[in-house]
Amino acid sequence: MTVNRNIKRLLQYRTCLLRFKNLGFEKAFSYNLGEEAGVSAEQVRKDFSLYGLKGNKKGGYDINELLVTINDIFKHDKTHEIILVGLGNIGQALLQYKNFTEINFNIVGAFDIDPSKVKKKYAVPVYAMEKLKIFVQANKIKIAILAVPPVAAKEVCNDLVSAGIKGILNFTPVVLKTPDDVVVNNLDLQNELEELIYKVDSKNEND
Amino acid sequence: MTVNRNIKRLLQYRTCLLRFKNLGFEKAFSYNLGEEAGVSAEQVRKDFSLYGLKGNKKGGYDINELLVTINDIFKHDKTHEIILVGLGNIGQALLQYKNFTEINFNIVGAFDIDPSKVKKKYAVPVYAMEKLKIFVQANKIKIAILAVPPVAAKEVCNDLVSAGIKGILNFTPVVLKTPDDVVVNNLDLQNELEELIYKVDSKNEND
DNA sequence: TAGATTGTTAATCGATTAACAATC
DNA sequence: TAGATTGTTAATCGATTAACAATC
Numbered sequence: 001m002t003v004n005r006n007i008k009r010l011l012q013y014r015t016c017l018l019r020f021k022n023l024g025f026e027k028a029f030s031y032n033l034g035e036e037a038g039v040s041a042e043q044v045r046k047d048f049s050l051y052g053l054k055g056n057k058k059g060g061y062d063i064n065e066l067l068v069t070i071n072d073i074f075k076h077d078k079t080h081e082i083i084l085v086g087l088g089n090i091g092q093a094l095l096q097y098k099n100f101t102e103i104n105f106n107i108v109g110a111f112d113i114d115p116s117k118v119k120k121k122y123a124v125p126v127y128a129m130e131k132l133k134i135f136v137q138a139n140k141i142k143i144a145i146l147a148v149p150p151v152a153a154k155e156v157c158n159d160l161v162s163a164g165i166k167g168i169l170n171f172t173p174v175v176l177k178t179p180d181d182v183v184v185n186n187l188d189l190q191n192e193l194e195e196l197i198y199k200v201d202s203k204n205e206n207d
Numbered sequence: 208m209t210v211n212r213n214i215k216r217l218l219q220y221r222t223c224l225l226r227f228k229n230l231g232f233e234k235a236f237s238y239n240l241g242e243e244a245g246v247s248a249e250q251v252r253k254d255f256s257l258y259g260l261k262g263n264k265k266g267g268y269d270i271n272e273l274l275v276t277i278n279d280i281f282k283h284d285k286t287h288e289i290i291l292v293g294l295g296n297i298g299q300a301l302l303q304y305k306n307f308t309e310i311n312f313n314i315v316g317a318f319d320i321d322p323s324k325v326k327k328k329y330a331v332p333v334y335a336m337e338k339l340k341i342f343v344q345a346n347k348i349k350i351a352i353l354a355v356p357p358v359a360a361k362e363v364c365n366d367l368v369s370a371g372i373k374g375i376l377n378f379t380p381v382v383l384k385t386p387d388d389v390v391v392n393n394l395d396l397q398n399e400l401e402e403l404i405y406k407v408d409s410k411n412e413n414d
Numbered sequence: 415t416a417g418a419t420t421g422t423t424a425a426t427c428g429a430t431t432a433a434c435a436a437t438c
Numbered sequence: 439t440a441g442a443t444t445g446t447t448a449a450t451c452g453a454t455t456a457a458c459a460a461t462c
Binding site for chain 2: 007008011012015016036037038073074075080082088089090093094096097098099100101103105142143145149150166167168169172173175177181183185187188189190191192193194195196197198199200201203204
């Protein structure tokens with residue numbers, strides 16, 4: 001069962017449903033949600049049926065019910081403790097990011113090689129890199145955000161894997177090689193921008 | 208011609224090729240590149256043929272040649288001037304981000320409603336929101352990074368569109384509605400993390 | 415030449431869209 | 439009941455993989 005683009009869409013539906021709820025709605029129809037999420041109504045229904053999200057014929061979908069089920073799928077019953085490695089610009093921004101809402105994760109520790117950053121006060125405790133392994137193992141951390149400089153990426157990635165991390169959100173532009181049981185999601189800011197520029201440029205060519 | 212996942216991969220190949228070049232290599236084979244980029248050799252060849260990237264039978268691909276052609280595709284002959292709207296944590300991080308290399312874009316102006324941020328010194332000039340339209344039009348800006356708080360997202364998005372922006376990199380968790388000729392690429396940090404957590408959790412269930 | 419590798423065509427696979435029966 | 443909407447099956451579309459001929 002390959003679920004990939006779906007999973008992103010499910011999170012997108014969640015965002016839309018939260019918005020609907022805030023606006024005071026209780027029910028949503030597949031075409032409402034599709035419209036709001038930017039996909040077809042059929043796509044919504046298909047996605048929902050894949051994840052067992054049920055509506056009522058004629059009555060549409062109950063927003064609260066959907067949110068509960070989606071939160072179940074994403075395990076919002078427990079808080080996933082994650083760590084952040086690298087307190088550069090991006091790392092610090094993530095640590096101070098205020099727009100997370102109704103999340104199922106919590107950044108419980110940050111790591112950096114720079115001793116001055118370790119001393120500084122942040123919202124979460126900052127440790128020296130040497131403490132990484134023991135912290136991860138003691139707290140059974142499975143998820144890490146990697147925001148170190150590119151030159152350090154491979155080495156730190158190996159450290160994370162050998163400490164027992166199973167998922168890495170990789171903000172570096174470096175392709176990481178990991179064992180099969182370690183998931184890497186790449187978020188290359190430069191590539192995101194170049195992709196957007198490409199799309200805009202090629203659209204204008206055809207006009 | 209739908210090119211979508213491809214375009215991301217092409218940028219990924221570029222990253223790998225730059226790495227190979229740095230290591231002193233001059234030639235690459237499809238299986239080298241595939242290995243490094245995490246895709247099959249067939250995928251590499253297929254992608255290349257789609258974009259007219261040529262190799263030599265038996266001889267593989269010339270790294271420099273490939274880089275030149277890929278840079279052509281992404282219009283690295285000109286610098287795309289882009290703006291940043293919202294100087295919160297993420298916005299400031301992007302402004303100070305140092306890991307962009309061989310880019311074809313340049314953040315030439317930033318905008319915020321907070322007057323104290325407008326006064327502060329950054330690497331690029333910071334303007335009040337009221338100056339947005341005139342700046343975009345005077346400088347023919349087509350691309351914007353949107354990093355404002357969620358509540359402001361829709362309004363600022365409309366401002367961007369009416370000023371003439373054609374591509375938005377949307378860091379807010381808000382679904383933006385824009386005319387057909389305006390491309391929006393979403394980068395929702397919360398959803399990226401929740402997706403990763405989901406993948407890790409569901410992988411471990413199956414073991 | 416024999417071997418290795420590209421480039422492309424054909425086959426497969428998966429995801430999206432369309433259609434429609436079920437039903438509230 | 440008639441109309442509207444879900445849920446699912448079938449049809450289409452596109453992307454990936456496999457196969458292999460061309461050729462250096």
